[in-house]
Amino acid sequence: MKRHPHDATGRTRPPRRTMAALAVLMTAGLVLSGCAAGAGGGVENASSTPVKGGVLKYRAAGGGKSFDPATTTGYGLAVPVRALVDSLVFNKEDGTFAPWLATEWKVNDNATQFTFTLRQGVTFSNGEKLDAAAVALSYQALRDGGAKYAVANQWIGALAKISTPDPYTVVFDLAKPNSSFLQSASSTVLGIVAPATSKLPFEKRQEGLGIIGSGPFVATESRGEEGYTLTRRKDYAWAPEPAQNQGPAYLDEIEVHNIQDNSIAASELRSGGLDLLHNTEPADKTDFANSQDITIRREPLPGSALGFAANIKVPGLDDVRVRRALALSIDRKAVLARASAIDIAPKSAYTASNPYFTDQSDKIKTDVGEAKRLLDEAGWKPGSDGVRTKNGKRLSFQLVYSPSTISHEPNIAVVQAQWKDIGVDLEFGSLTQAELNQKLQSGDYSFSWGSGTRPDADVLRSTYGGLDKELDGVFSQILAEPDIAKRKVLAAKASSIILDEAYYIPLYDFIQPLAYRNTTHIPLLEATHIPWLGDAWVDKK
Amino acid sequence: MSAPEVVRVVAGKIARAVVVIFAAYSASFFLLFVLPGDAVLARIGTTDTIGSADVSDLNLDVLRDQVGLSDSLWTQYLHGLTGLLHGDLGRSLVTEQPVTQLLGEVLPNTLTLAGVSLLVSVPLGFLLAVLAVNPRSRALRSLGSLVPSAYVSLPVFWVGILFVYLFAITLGWFPSNGSQGIASLVLPTAVLAFLGAAQFAQVLISSLRTELGTTYAAVTAPAKGAGRFYTLYRHCLRNASFPFLAVFGLRIGQLLGGTVVVEMVFSRVGLGRLMVDSVKAVDLTVVLGLVVVLAVAYVVINALVDIGYVLLDPRLRRRAPVHEEVAA
Numbered sequence: 001m002k003r004h005p006h007d008a009t010g011r012t013r014p015p016r017r018t019m020a021a022l023a024v025l026m027t028a029g030l031v032l033s034g035c036a037a038g039a040g041g042g043v044e045n046a047s048s049t050p051v052k053g054g055v056l057k058y059r060a061a062g063g064g065k066s067f068d069p070a071t072t073t074g075y076g077l078a079v080p081v082r083a084l085v086d087s088l089v090f091n092k093e094d095g096t097f098a099p100w101l102a103t104e105w106k107v108n109d110n111a112t113q114f115t116f117t118l119r120q121g122v123t124f125s126n127g128e129k130l131d132a133a134a135v136a137l138s139y140q141a142l143r144d145g146g147a148k149y150a151v152a153n154q155w156i157g158a159l160a161k162i163s164t165p166d167p168y169t170v171v172f173d174l175a176k177p178n179s180s181f182l183q184s185a186s187s188t189v190l191g192i193v194a195p196a197t198s199k200l201p202f203e204k205r206q207e208g209l210g211i212i213g214s215g216p217f218v219a220t221e222s223r224g225e226e227g228y229t230l231t232r233r234k235d236y237a238w239a240p241e242p243a244q245n246q247g248p249a250y251l252d253e254i255e256v257h258n259i260q261d262n263s264i265a266a267s268e269l270r271s272g273g274l275d276l277l278h279n280t281e282p283a284d285k286t287d288f289a290n291s292q293d294i295t296i297r298r299e300p301l302p303g304s305a306l307g308f309a310a311n312i313k314v315p316g317l318d319d320v321r322v323r324r325a326l327a328l329s330i331d332r333k334a335v336l337a338r339a340s341a342i343d344i345a346p347k348s349a350y351t352a353s354n355p356y357f358t359d360q361s362d363k364i365k366t367d368v369g370e371a372k373r374l375l376d377e378a379g380w381k382p383g384s385d386g387v388r389t390k391n392g393k394r395l396s397f398q399l400v401y402s403p404s405t406i407s408h409e410p411n412i413a414v415v416q417a418q419w420k421d422i423g424v425d426l427e428f429g430s431l432t433q434a435e436l437n438q439k440l441q442s443g444d445y446s447f448s449w450g451s452g453t454r455p456d457a458d459v460l461r462s463t464y465g466g467l468d469k470e471l472d473g474v475f476s477q478i479l480a481e482p483d484i485a486k487r488k489v490l491a492a493k494a495s496s497i498i499l500d501e502a503y504y505i506p507l508y509d510f511i512q513p514l515a516y517r518n519t520t521h522i523p524l525l526e527a528t529h530i531p532w533l534g535d536a537w538v539d540k541k
Numbered sequence: 542m543s544a545p546e547v548v549r550v551v552a553g554k555i556a557r558a559v560v561v562i563f564a565a566y567s568a569s570f571f572l573l574f575v576l577p578g579d580a581v582l583a584r585i586g587t588t589d590t591i592g593s594a595d596v597s598d599l600n601l602d603v604l605r606d607q608v609g610l611s612d613s614l615w616t617q618y619l620h621g622l623t624g625l626l627h628g629d630l631g632r633s634l635v636t637e638q639p640v641t642q643l644l645g646e647v648l649p650n651t652l653t654l655a656g657v658s659l660l661v662s663v664p665l666g667f668l669l670a671v672l673a674v675n676p677r678s679r680a681l682r683s684l685g686s687l688v689p690s691a692y693v694s695l696p697v698f699w700v701g702i703l704f705v706y707l708f709a710i711t712l713g714w715f716p717s718n719g720s721q722g723i724a725s726l727v728l729p730t731a732v733l734a735f736l737g738a739a740q741f742a743q744v745l746i747s748s749l750r751t752e753l754g755t756t757y758a759a760v761t762a763p764a765k766g767a768g769r770f771y772t773l774y775r776h777c778l779r780n781a782s783f784p785f786l787a788v789f790g791l792r793i794g795q796l797l798g799g800t801v802v803v804e805m806v807f808s809r810v811g812l813g814r815l816m817v818d819s820v821k822a823v824d825l826t827v828v829l830g831l832v833v834v835l836a837v838a839y840v841v842i843n844a845l846v847d848i849g850y851v852l853l854d855p856r857l858r859r860r861a862p863v864h865e866e867v868a869a
Contacts, residue, residue: 064818066636147604148637150585203637224646224810225818226719259718260808264702267710268717434578434823437585 048521050245054538055253056520059265061279062404063258065225066206069191069213070142070152075301075453075528076278078188079514080256082526083230083249083533085191085213088116088135088170089182090240091527095355095455095484097182098241101130101192101214107482111179118168122238124194125218132164134195139172141198142190148202154462155184177480179487180458188530191215214238216249216534230254239534243524250537266515269294275520275538276531279512281407282340288515289342297513298342301529302354303453305346306408307506308399308415309463314446316395321378323502329371329422332364335414335507346506349460349495353509355484355527356457356491363499364506371422380423388423396425400439401449403430408449411507450504455527457491464494464503471497558840565836566625566829570618573825580634581605583822608634621829630830635822640830643815648834650720651812654803655796657726658733663789665734666741667778673742674749675770686746689739697732701806704728718808729807733800737792744788745781752777782853790846794839 060076069081088102097105102116122130139162142149158175165171174181184190194212197205204210208222216239217230236248257274259265266284268274270293280288280296288296308326310317317323332345344352347361380388380395388395399412409428416426431439439445452459461475474494481487498504513529516522519539522531581604605611609620624631630640673685692700708728709717716725753773762772801813812831819827 147581147585147601148607201637203632206636206638223719223721225814226721226808226810257718258808260805261702264705264710264717264806264808267706271710271713273710273717432576432578432583432821432823434576434580434583434821436578437582438578441582 048539050250050521050535050537051540052250052537053252054250054540055255056251056276056533056536056538057255057257057274058276059257059259059268059274059278061260061262061265063225063227063256065208065222067208067219067228067256068205068211069188069193070145070149071206073151073189075512075530078528079276079278079530080217080228080230080254080533081188081191082215082530083217083254084211084215084219085188085193086122086215086238086240087187087191088118088185090242090532091183091186091455092242093355093455093525093527093529095527097186100186100240101135101238105182107179107182109482110480111177111181111482112174114172114174114181114185116170116172116185118170119238120168122214123235124196124212124214125233126194126196126212128194128196128212130192130194130214131167132170133167134198135170135192136162136164137195137198138192139190141193145202152189155180155187155189157181157184177476179479179482180456182482183454183456183458183527186526187528217251217254225258227256227258229256236534240526240532243532243535245535249534251533254533269515269517272517274517276514276516276522278514280515282410285340285342285511285515289340293518294515295518296342296511296515297529298511299353299513299529300344300351300509300511301453301513302455302527303351303459304349304354304450304463304504305351305506306508306510307346307450307504308447309450309504310447310502311443311445312467312503313443314397315393316380316390316397317446319378320501321374322380322395323505325371325374325378325422326419326424327499327502327505328365328367328374329418329424330415330505330507331366331368331418332507334418335411338414339408339411339508340511342511343508344511346509348492349498349504349506350491351509353455353529354457354459355455356488358488358492358495360492360495360499363496368422375422375424382423386420386423387425394425395423396427397446399426399428399447399449400431400436400445401428402433402436405449405451406430408510415507447505450506451510453528455529457487457494460494460498464498467503468497468501471501471503554844558837558844561840562833562836565832566622567618569829569832570621570825573820573823573828574614576820576823578823579605579610580608580823580825581610583824584635608632608637610634621826625833630833631826633819633824633827635819635824635827640826643827644812644830644834647811647815650810651797651800651804654726654729654733654800654809654811655793658730658737659793659796661730661734662737662741662792665738666745666785669738669742670745670749671770671773673746674753675773677769689742689746692735692739693743697736697802698806700735701729701732701803704732705806720807720809720811725807725809729800729803729809732803732806733796737796740788740792741785744784748781748784749773749777752781779853783850786846786849786853789849790842793842794835797835797838 058080060079062074063077067081069085072078072081086101088100089105090098090100092098101119101122103119104117106115118132118135124130128134139156142152142156143159146153157178159172160175161173163171191213197210197212200210208228209219211219216233216236218233219228220231221229231253232249232251234248237246239246259268262279262281263284265274265277266280269277285296288294310323312318336343336345346364347359348357350357375388380390383389383394412428419426440448450463452463457478464471465475466472471494474490474497478487478490478494481490522536524532524535526532581601602611609617621631632639633643669689673682676682676685705717708714715727719725797812800811801817804811804814815827816831
């Protein structure tokens, strides 16, 4: 592939490429993502010999003082937290689970009881023993916190009872089937913290250094809102089974820098001030994709594709013909041409990297003629200003999202123009998190920005639950089905209903992955695409 | 001024300060309530949550009860005000940490940044002003007065990012982010100090020109054999400093509340950044705490500026301007 030059100052030149080059890149992206779904391995560079020692400098967007695993729910911010707390099981990229703090586990037939047998000899960094009581307490602290740990508790689900029949066995009894519980248990959010941390009140947990885990690294320095430092634990000996390195981590330290500005962070990566970076502006993504020194991962984060999730209670969107027309009128090639060079076309309601993905690209197509016909049939006739109307109401919609979606706005504008051509008006703009959640709760919106990163079949339920009886039935079946192969069939069915009914209008599989210098090596990722930093190393500088 | 008069003046000042702080607190409280959503909605999950942030199932009222958001507006207001009178600023609605603790964590950083940049900007401002007024060459004088005007019109974030790219990333002289160590103070201080210096210089240039045109400077001093620079330095500078003092007071206020852009660009912990984050999170208690601190700071600065006038101008010492003000 042709390299894209930097200018003398190391700053990026604005990307200027021909359509041909773009097409080549996009094709490459598609091919790569196709491979990725089956690959299952970590990032390349694994052939070279690990280097012991060194510091990995990492940046994620939006970080603050707290790195409490239970409230650090964003992908990028959870990356260093993965090195601090271990989980009961390790979720591999193919969706299967491997032993970690639990050497064995049993799930009953309807996914309401999960029994874990814990590994012996594991300690937290403060010397406390990791046993059944510590695990139970770690979960119980989150239960007691209630809505303070909203996401964590949603993941735990309807937990009826935690019991500890012996010091190394923990049993979780759920009031409702939840086959996603293993995936939840593998996450950083439900990573196991020491009893000393579990006993802390909420506000003390948000202060940083109070978080004590059993991971290969220990939080040794907090720089408040600016970041923190993790230091290697010398006696670590209980890495997840797929890790190459079962002993103490290779790296001496991980420095987390909460650099605010995306382009400054990108420049720091270029200049070597950072080794690993999450959250990149589209222009920098394209630049990294062509850089000799930097690798940007090409696989979308596993979860659901990005796009418009319809609120089917608002007039217009309550009619499936209108929703289908809107989906059919989008020319995704034009949208992708505006997006960064590494974003790829969607093929399902799930992203291609979700272990439960099945290719359904035949359901995502463009047919403007059919779109217009459907709108006519639904009774929406072109009005005086070009926007269709019915009974005096304009076919006008509002898309809401949080400021983290702002970088997608140029691409959303492409959709706006395409919808204008069929007589549909679209307004869009970012809202504060508080206002967004308020609108989502009250239903005062037409489309929300559909996203969600979780390598699980259940990722769609939070957005599309409660819309459709048949779909809700499939969601329930997914939750009651512990078998991965059977869940995959059900996941395909859920995605198929969502696309057929156009509850969701996918735009692209958005790539917002890690970018790293080629001197950084991360051989193992978990299913969430969070790297296992116990195996990571950086070449000597 | 007689002793009772002093007491009356000081009492008047304090009363006014209390009114200012009360008004700032109340206005902010009710304005913040108009913002859509609340802290509880802001703190549950974000759109890039790993997994899902389905807020519809959550019973948020329990959490609202816990942080006191379900009380009536009036109760919350009175509660906050009573706390304020007891010196208790409450707890953050998001992290639940005491507001005084949060302020204590960020204040030293902002004060250092503001203080150092102010210290640098005053002599620099005077220097720029003298350079723009002193030269005999008209072209040099024009150039000298152009520089501060040009700098003032540049957006702070742009200058900040430029400095980061040039001095941190390309040249690698200073860190691009954080507030660890003295080196990290250099770039943000420079951005703010240059801005302050340029603002001071603008005012000083204008008032120095006026002073230079008056009889004592244009006629008397040269007639007694004083050189241009001597006249400027010995006679005009003091007289030209009154408008400077007003701008100086404003600048301190600007620096306390307005370091936010610099704190964002350089990813530093600070008052401004805390303010922005708290407004975004509708974290009422923290925002109100900040407002109170800033209001107190403004009041104190204004008082200091008043004293500064008195020190600079012997006429005011005889005629007690504060007294007139109160009477008016």
